[in-house]
Amino acid sequence: MPDVYTPDWYESVKEAINASVATLKDVPSDSFTIAVEIVGDGVSPYVADGKVLRFLISLEGGQCAWYREIEEDDPSVKLDYRFTGPASAFDAIAAAQADPIDAALAGTIKVRGDMRFLMRQAQMVQVLLEAYSKGVETTWPSGQPPYDGKGAS
């Protein structure tokens, strides 16, 4: 079982997503570039308070083609979506303790981009989120939310 936010974990999430989407019919062939910003909030011990873990993810036909961690926002990359939220919220989702749709509805995780596609492909979005949330057995070296009483690193 990979530790959360490690290369092995990222790879496992990618495989989980791709395996889940492969079961779907009528997946659109479109390509999307997504930025995910996990903001250290002083609660999660995995991202230092104020630090931002940034990822670029490329989805092609619903499959994760590639991903990479980046230090700074790269204005040369044309993004289709951006997901931004506090690390503790992302942790809770990855630990299957919180629901990503609830987090978006509550505004905890902000979503930017053309919502029409997300709405029209609601089933695929559900599968992607489910795979992220529940598709990988994750190890939490500093405890999983609520972090076994451990504070932020």
Add this chain to the structure above:
Amino acid sequence: MPKTTYDAIIIGAGHNGLTLGSYLARSGLEVLVLERRHEEGGGLCSEEVTQPGFVHNMHANYHTFVDMAPPVRDLDVRGHGIEYVRPEVQMASIFDDGQALTIHTDQAKTLASMARFNEEDAETFRRLYDEAHGFVDLLLGTLMYQPPMSVKELTKALATFGVEDRSEFLSVKLRRESINQFLDRHFTDPRIKAHLAFHGAVCSYTNDVKGLAIGYPLLVGKIDNWHLCLGGSHRLAHALWRDLAQHGGVMWSDAEVAKVLVDGNRAVGVRLSDGTEFEARKLVASTVSVEQTLLEFIDPGTIPDDLAQDVKTKIQHKDWTLFSVHLALDALPQYEAAAFDPDVDRAWVVNLGVDSPARLDADWEKIRRGQLVEPQPNAAVNSLYDPTDAPEGYYTGLLRQFAPFALADGGEGAWDEMGRWYGPKCIDAWRRYAPNLTDDHIVDWSVFTPHDIARKLPNMVRGDWMMGEISLDNMLDERPLPELGQYRTPVEGLYMAGSTQHPHGFITFGPGYNALQVIADDLGIEKWWARI
């Protein structure tokens, strides 16, 4: 010899036309915006109609999408010299028993005010507000600032995401409910319901119309985001015009369009009523009414007969409009209800004497029959928060009364006489709640009738300040007609970009912004504004 060829010609210099023009100019297109009136702005119209030095907003007074609408950021609206203020006490309702309910920018104060009427309702409102505030960004991005999806697509997605199970207030059944039904389902106290229904009505979401509950959570999400444009709403139009001009765009005033020139099936320019012609290399966009655009500006036979027939018979306009009284005052209203809640004297907008949604319903029934109702206007005193809109020691006032466009007795033409009678009635109604507003404190007053609205701004057909009814079958991609719901027309290169389109009127910037997305797709313009 003035330049006569542009890439894009936009008809109407209201906020949607200027917004679209500015984005296109910033994208490198040569843009001409043509305005029939002597100045830009459309509904962003501020005039000294009572006395010199008193600036009155003739139409748009409430700017509720500030910092929510992408153009405010993209076009650096604030950088062009306008200033907004968000009044601390946004709104109030004063009831006949002398009690008052106040809506504040501080949620705790709003809840405390509601709790004086009903604690359970206050707690319900807290949950509704918190939920709506959470998803307001998502809803705006999904519903307001994108070319529209269909109600069917939206409800299907909501079902797939299981929103109904996750949300106390969002539900697919809202599309079958009126705001009254929504309020009855969640609230108990008639005065709290009256205030919330009034809030919907002021936003043009009439509380008794079936299906409008679908928009109500979004209204609550911005219930405390009402902004006042300092110095008058027209300053926003100036700011947009400055942005257009700084990026090479041109605005011509006193330029009444008579024809859209069509070659084959393509819009290639416009002709003004004085015969001047302008050529459009890429597009013509109209922000005026559908009727003007498709029945007057283009020759018969240019669009399919069945569409022309639908424009004649199926465009839905609001079945009520607004009668306004603008006042110059030398005293601020001192409400008797301040004994119950002192904050009511600082409320920007006050809803007078509507104790229950049933009272509003009774008014709608009469108004739809063309009858005047016993005035229960809402009163706004901009000077409470804008010291620049009147000379020192003086204040402006605005009374708005829901009213029919055509009076049952005499039609819209009867308003010229009736307005002079009805204006004092509205002032009397205000005075019942603020007795200090005696005649000697009213320096001057002037009425602006529903008929005046239509005469001043002909695109507001029948005084329809939303430029199209707000109803379930006239929203999203059905607005104004299914064939026109995506901002394109059957004439290639001719777009609809005004408030006739989704989302609707009000200072949303939405129609112009959404038409821009479609135009950019069609012309291959890079969407530099779509900074994700």
